[in-house]
Amino acid sequence: MKVNVLYCLCLLVISGCLNAQSSFENYFTNSTMRVDLILAGNTHSQAAYLKEIKKEPIWGGSNVNMIDTLGYGEYFYEIRDAASDQLIYSRGFCTLFEEWRTTEEAKYINKAFEQTITFPYPQQKINLKLSERHKDGSYSSLMELTIDPEDSNIRNVKTPEYEVVEIINNGSSASHVDFTFVAEGYLSSEMDKFKSDVEEMAAYILTQEPYKSNRDKINFWAVCSPSSGTGTSNPRKDNWQNTAVGSSFNTFYIDRYLETGSVFAIRDIAACAPYDHICVLVNSKKYGGGGIYNHFSIGTSDHPMAKEVMLHEIGHGFGGLGDEYYTSDVAYQDFFDLNVEPWQPNLTTMVNFDKKWKHLIDKDTPVPTPVESKYQETTGVFEGGGYMAKGVYRPAINCRMKTNEAKGFCEVCQASIVTMIEFLSD
Ligand SMILES: [Zn+2]
Numbered sequence: 001m002k003v004n005v006l007y008c009l010c011l012l013v014i015s016g017c018l019n020a021q022s023s024f025e026n027y028f029t030n031s032t033m034r035v036d037l038i039l040a041g042n043t044h045s046q047a048a049y050l051k052e053i054k055k056e057p058i059w060g061g062s063n064v065n066m067i068d069t070l071g072y073g074e075y076f077y078e079i080r081d082a083a084s085d086q087l088i089y090s091r092g093f094c095t096l097f098e099e100w101r102t103t104e105e106a107k108y109i110n111k112a113f114e115q116t117i118t119f120p121y122p123q124q125k126i127n128l129k130l131s132e133r134h135k136d137g138s139y140s141s142l143m144e145l146t147i148d149p150e151d152s153n154i155r156n157v158k159t160p161e162y163e164v165v166e167i168i169n170n171g172s173s174a175s176h177v178d179f180t181f182v183a184e185g186y187l188s189s190e191m192d193k194f195k196s197d198v199e200e201m202a203a204y205i206l207t208q209e210p211y212k213s214n215r216d217k218i219n220f221w222a223v224c225s226p227s228s229g230t231g232t233s234n235p236r237k238d239n240w241q242n243t244a245v246g247s248s249f250n251t252f253y254i255d256r257y258l259e260t261g262s263v264f265a266i267r268d269i270a271a272c273a274p275y276d277h278i279c280v281l282v283n284s285k286k287y288g289g290g291g292i293y294n295h296f297s298i299g300t301s302d303h304p305m306a307k308e309v310m311l312h313e314i315g316h317g318f319g320g321l322g323d324e325y326y327t328s329d330v331a332y333q334d335f336f337d338l339n340v341e342p343w344q345p346n347l348t349t350m351v352n353f354d355k356k357w358k359h360l361i362d363k364d365t366p367v368p369t370p371v372e373s374k375y376q377e378t379t380g381v382f383e384g385g386g387y388m389a390k391g392v393y394r395p396a397i398n399c400r401m402k403t404n405e406a407k408g409f410c411e412v413c414q415a416s417i418v419t420m421i422e423f424l425s426d
Contacts, residue, residue, distance in 0.1 A: 028120035060274025072320035082125035093294035173274035180275035188226035258288035291316030324402035
């Protein structure tokens with residue numbers, strides 16, 4: 001019987017691979033369909049509006065793993081073949097907008113934010129469904145669209161003529177993770193500095209686990225997008241710069257929170273190269289950054305902790321990891337509902353800990369785990385995380401997702417990043 005079960009499993013695995021591969025060839029082409037949206041609303045409600053649909057020349061994502069198996073993100077989109085209703089692509093993501101919705105000002109005013117979703121360019125008509133995740137974990141539909149890939153009003157984009165540099169190229173974009181760096185606040189005369197900054201950043205990332213052990217699955221690209229202003233805007237100093245993607249410190253009035261709402265500009269530049277994840281490198285000495293899942297990561301080039309910060313932000317942007325700190329000044333209020341298990345793989349409310357890192361906890365480790373020196377290197381369940389001192393738990397006393405002084409990512413964060421690398425490099 002065992003042999004039969006194994007045989008069936010092998011068949012399933014093989015046919016699963018074949019289905020995934022033929023799914024790309026049957027339904028998609030090697031360019032990108034980009035749907036530009038406006039997300040607008042306030043604390044209480046939100047809506048999505050279609051702005052424009054574009055065709056971009058390069059598809060940089062996986063050709064195999066079309067269907068999202070991770071379930072991360074505050075939003076989720078599904079692409080179905082319109083004729084058969086078969087699900088052919090899905091992904092989750094987060095936005096700056098949903099963070100803003102948890103701030104005090106969102107109780108009183110409405111705001112609109114740019115958002116872009118991408119998927120390989122379909123061969124036939126598709127149905128796109130965009131859903132929002134509610135605090136209780138349930139989803140509801142924000143937008144449903146039927147898109148004909150032959151529609152004459154789909155803008156056929158010619159990408160900007162920026163120099164694109166292969167910083168590290170280990171092979172085909174379809175079977176590798178592509179980190180693509182966009183230059184922000186570099187003058188056209190400073191592009192040698194940008195390239196060397198990206199080289200240094202890539203070299204550092206590849207010394208850190210789990211990237212170090214998976215380095216052969218990763219590519220790095222640099223798109224040399226020049227700015228007419230230098231560095232980035234710093235509103236607290238009344239310093240406003242005209243830069244490639246309009247980034248700024250003081251996002252949500254938090255000095256170190258470096259972000260930009262110019263999502264369309266970032267995507268325009270990134271379209272010059274294949275990408276699984278976009279990193280915006282800001283030519284600045286100041287401390288700061290931001291990272292939003294499947295959106296982009298952003299950090300500065302020249303602060304002494306810039307590399308640790310970028311690695312942390314990529315933890316959010318690429319790995320879907322949550323912040324393991326809870327004492328710093330943030331603008332968010334009640335970020336997690338303690339009655340719901342958060343989707344972030346490195347945080348738990350213990351509502352459904354079985355599906356988190358319970359399997360990594362030694363039987364002799366108490367749960368919750370006290371913050372004592374003997375547990376310094378132990379994977380446990382430590383109270384405090386996700387901006388909340390009580391009710392949210394993290395896997396380690398210290399981790400790259402908690403402080404810049406941590407030695408690296410904790411065991412749980414490393415395992416989550418490996419899962420993402422494998423998902424995107426199949
Ligand atoms: Zn961690």
